[in-house]
Amino acid sequence: MLKVDNLAHAYGSHHVLDGVDLTVGDGELVSVVGPSGCGKSTLLRSIAGLVRPAAGQVLINGVPVAQTPDDLAVVFQDYSRSLFPWMSAAANVALPLRRKGLSRRERRDAARAALEQVGLGGAAGKYPFEMSGGMQQRVAIARALAFRPALLLMDEPFASVDAQTREELEDLLLAVRATHNMSILLITHDIDESVYVGDRVVVLTRAPARVVQDLAVDLPFPRDQIATRELEAFVRLRAEVGKLVRGRPVDKESQ
Amino acid sequence: MLKVDNLAHAYGSHHVLDGVDLTVGDGELVSVVGPSGCGKSTLLRSIAGLVRPAAGQVLINGVPVAQTPDDLAVVFQDYSRSLFPWMSAAANVALPLRRKGLSRRERRDAARAALEQVGLGGAAGKYPFEMSGGMQQRVAIARALAFRPALLLMDEPFASVDAQTREELEDLLLAVRATHNMSILLITHDIDESVYVGDRVVVLTRAPARVVQDLAVDLPFPRDQIATRELEAFVRLRAEVGKLVRGRPVDKESQ
Amino acid sequence: MKAAGRLRRFAGRFWLVVLVVLLWEAGARAAGKIDFPAPSLIVARMRELWLSGPPSRLFLSDDTLSELLPGLGRMFTGWLLASLLGVVAGVALGRSAVASHYVEPLLHFGRAIPPPLLITPFVLVFRSSTQTQLAVIVFGVIWPVLLNAMEGARSVDRGYLDTAAVFGLRRHERLLRVVLPAAAPKIFAGLRLSLSLALILMVISELVGSDGIGYQLLVAQRNFDSPGVWGTILLLGVLGYALNSLFVVVERHVPGTRRSGPGRPETGGVT
Amino acid sequence: ACGGGSTDSMKAAANNGLEKTKLKVGAIPIPDPAALYIANTKGFFKEEGLTIEPVTIQGGAVAVNSLKSEILDISQTNYVSTFSAVSKGEKLKLIADAYQAGPNTFVLMVPKNSPIQTPADLKGKTIAVNTFNNIGTLAVTATLKVAGLTKDDVTFKEFQFPQMAAALTTGQVDAAWMTEPFITVTQSDLGTRKLVDTMSGQTANFPIAGWMTTEEFAKNNPKTLAAFQRALARGQEIAAKDRKEVEAIVPTYTSIKKETAAVITLGTFPTTLNETRLQRVADLMAEYGILTGKLDVTTLLAPQPAATP
């Protein structure tokens, strides 16, 4: 599905990405973790065609992307600024569906359904400034999910929601992925989360970012918030990712 | 220090806070947790005098606050809209220090030191739009810390930083509190965090929010990211807060 | 090499102007009407009017010194006065709902009054023609600055204001460091508009008096000196262009306008 | 004549062979064009098959452009403007005379207690005129000449007539060249003083205003023009003979009050377009450098109509 090939980027003289290689297979969910400011968002923006990388390329289904690829949805880190303040939650969610050629009614229904899924059934008519931070973030998630993209890019999408909602959204993401066969790239700071939802976890170094490790997560499906997290494999993977993020070399034994 | 007395608020007909009682003692750090959209940010804004509550009152050192209290600092949830885009990181941090009657040089030094503390020593000259989400959030934290307020209100201040930085910032917060005897109210979604840094944890219900429980955290100081989290008391408290947030009644035994 | 690059830049910026002038020249020559003289004729007349002086004075003619410069001086003074007044009053009104309720209707009343009609009362109030002319310029120019500053100061993002409030910024700091920079884009739009308006008002104000470009224009019109009329208009355009370029340069160096949008700048999106 | 059912004006057009029956005529709201309004209210134009739409104008210079673009068909003008225009190559025709200065119709006024007692005192002073290089400057210069001064001895400043009183009282000018009704009004309201009548000597009985059109209009619409001239002439007769008629009509198209109209000094309303009189204007303009060469005014006169039918 997605192949990032030796991607490099710099803002002026400040090197941010330094030859990042990455793949996301069809229907795969890849988590990306890395220190703050290392270049994760830049990576995501390059994939979305919003930043023209200095070197390397992004391939989608084998085709190099020059512009924003089709059938893509993004949940930006700065969700509050990515929602349109002049539109209600429902309108924000429904807007991208115009691309899908849906009728007005279908768009409205799809938007309501997506808002329902993220627990905002009652807030469809609210404007962004009338919603709490977590609610705004969930609207952004609903907007991406309603779009049913082939490739979904998410930049710390659950950062502003409470623990329980976060777990529900993680499970929702897994369920949607399973039903609609989406490929997902998820940037997160939560190491538990990266392991819990991921098929693979990609760990980046601090800026200029490179891939330290690309870990396969061989945990059984369906995953369960309590049972999965109690698995010995989960605990081991979590510790491993934690060590990698902290920049300590992984012990040979635990590998 | 701070006493919130039977505070209630509604946006139009939408009741958000429903008689919240809360205290923060001198030099105390109180964590607040609660479901997304329950009214935490509204509570914080009422304390900061930015929202005039419909009923109840906020007392600081026994005096009811009508306007924004003196000697207060806030880290807003929407950090990107609280940094001034026309100022560099250092200027953003230094700006409030004018209130403190510091000289230009002292302001600059204090700003640099605070940025250093949050790991942004090298980014002092950057403008907000040149920084990653996590970096912006840390600038907002640095601004609040450099101000050395008597009362510090923080709204999910570590939501956008990676796990390791988050731990460092938690420890920084504890250290600063100890040195400067700040009183801190910290809103967070991370239950571990609420217990790890808190002297007490206040759990709110979903909207309209009330206090479900005000839990004392009797963990020893200094706290340590590894040792403290391994304590049996920590694990028990965490579980308890988790259950309260999820709305399940706490078992009599575990209390 | 360098010269070639500079030439290319010049061509990139002015090719349309050159094209328009050439077309105009051709069209005017073909039509051959006295009311629409060719640019070459106009420029010749302009040289005669303003650049026929001795080399020691940079060729500036007597007319340039006695007619042009005093008028331009009044224009600048008027614009500066109006800008100052407009920004101060606009920001104050933008931040004070109560004050704006009291005076806003008056302002909107005032700006609907054609400046030429105010000459009579102004002649009475201001006792010299320079003062009268300045008053006309200020009165005509102030509205874009005032209105834009008012709107700008009024619609500062609440996030910024809350932050300022919470950190206890004092009134003047809040105004200077938060409200003004946040309102800067609108204020600058207003200032830029009013700058060329000042040139226009200069002409209108010279309906009274006996010197200035506006007065020269009137005289040319009455004397049916068609190249002179066009020349004056052209001169106004050129002056306006120069002023605007100057303004853009200054604007670029004002802190607060540095940011490219409220968030990140255009990341050079691939489109 | 033609098929029935047509309107009055069409019938009239058919009857008289008029090229154009609806005319837009520019006029300044001052007493000068009174004849036009008299003729119009008395139906003289109707009788010729013409419909007149009077259009208020500011002054002659802009009117020339309006004529050329046919926003106007005919316009009032002052002779100085027209001759300037013609000397610059504009193709204009004079159709009829309208107004001629009389004693005390254009005077220099000074504030009540001004030290200026005679025109000679004007040396180094500032004088308000309504338009530079027009009748005002011409008349004032001619007056100054009598006092042994030239126009370089004074400074002219432009003010519109309504502003002159204010400019005088606030001291922005030392003297103002005024006409009626401003003379009467400022005299009675402010006590300003007449310094000198500028329409005497060289400028006595000076032709002021007339009616003009473009050469092209005159060529293409000879019958219409003749009809217009005939009707206007009947109005002009009345204006020339009966001051009461003028007093009655002026308040209808200006804002001069009836009481004021009754007391203002009026010039005369000449009934013929006389080339020798007009040549005086052109010659004086040449003398004072407003025109660069000699201008022969006979070429500017449109054919005058035969007697009224």
Next chain:
Amino acid sequence: MTIGARTLRGAVGVAGFLAAAEAAIRTGLLDARLLPPPSVVLREAALLPADPVFTAGLTGTVSRWLGGLALAIALAVPLGVLLGSLPGVERATRPLLEFLRPIPSVALIPLAILLVPDDFLMKVSVIVYASLWPILINTVYGLREVDPLAKDSLRAFGFGRASVLLRVSLPSTAPFIVTGVRLSAGIALVLAVSAELLAGGAEGLGVFVIRAGSGNRTDLMLAAVLWAGLGGMACNAALVAAERRVFRWHHLRSGVAS
């Protein structure tokens, strides 16, 4: 704050101004013989609607004013969008536009008369010329202020430039544009009257003023000015009311007291 209280305060402000002017004239600070006091002007202004010449003039002026304004909006907004979103076009046309912008309409009136052989269209074109710029400039500045992340959000969903423009740039620029329109409305009115003052005409507020001037009737002149001011005020109030409804989001997001 209720609309009623706002209106009341506005009325107090106007009354205060009139009282101050009246006092200045009555106490001889300004010459009453040259400048009639507000009470006299108000009385004349109140009588004007009974004058058919005046009402015909008012109707004519207002129709040209609003017509010109509408045309200016229709031209300036697309042009502003074009310039704001296509830097190449902006660069090529900037010298030309910056050259044209400071040319006074007043100076162009004689040329407009020559070029447009119809009184109504001639005046409208002069109005359009003058009132185009505030909308244009505000649109261009507004487009610059659009949050890039908002644009990226839509681009990421695969929307093209045109859609991004229509659905993000325009709505978020709209408050800027409306400020421009409010400015232009004032300028258009000024020009509607000024064009009549300079070019004359069969009817109009400006024509009325020429006549008032010819009779030295400063009171009538100021009464007409009063009506022009009232027209400007009414138009502004209407635009503000519309703005408040349409841009509720803008007002709530920024610190505007609603």
